[in-house]
Amino acid sequence: MKRVYEAGDGLEAHMLAGLLEQSGIVAQVRGDMLQGAVGELPASGLASVWVNEDDEARSLELIADYEASQPPPSGPTLRERIREPGRAETDSTRAFRKGLLIGMFLGAALMAWLL
Numbered sequence: 001m002k003r004v005y006e007a008g009d010g011l012e013a014h015m016l017a018g019l020l021e022q023s024g025i026v027a028q029v030r031g032d033m034l035q036g037a038v039g040e041l042p043a044s045g046l047a048s049v050w051v052n053e054d055d056e057a058r059s060l061e062l063i064a065d066y067e068a069s070q071p072p073p074s075g076p077t078l079r080e081r082i083r084e085p086g087r088a089e090t091d092s093t094r095a096f097r098k099g100l101l102i103g104m105f106l107g108a109a110l111m112a113w114l115l
């Protein structure tokens with residue numbers, strides 16, 4: 001068997017394997033269950049799609065078509081965000097911090113009330 005695609009996560013790997021199987025190519029996803037061990041392993045690049053050696057060329061063609069049909073990523077890439085350390089935080093980060101502070105305040109108030 002040959003590895004034809006290294007996915008960003010298990011969902012993408014299974015989606016691509018399903019696409020290959022719709023075209024009559026037997027595909028296998030490997031490494032997708034390793035993402036549960038993120039504390040010890042890298043967070044991405046663990047899931048990959050494998051096919052029989054005879055199907056490698058056709059699989060690579062289908063994968064190239066799939067990648068060409070994907071819209072470009074919106075917003076800055078991870079590399080651009082790392083290069084801009086002074087960049088403002090996102091709305092989701094701000095909302096998470098606000099929720100965390102509210103939760104801590106309510107927890108402290110509840111503990112003070114119970115004691």
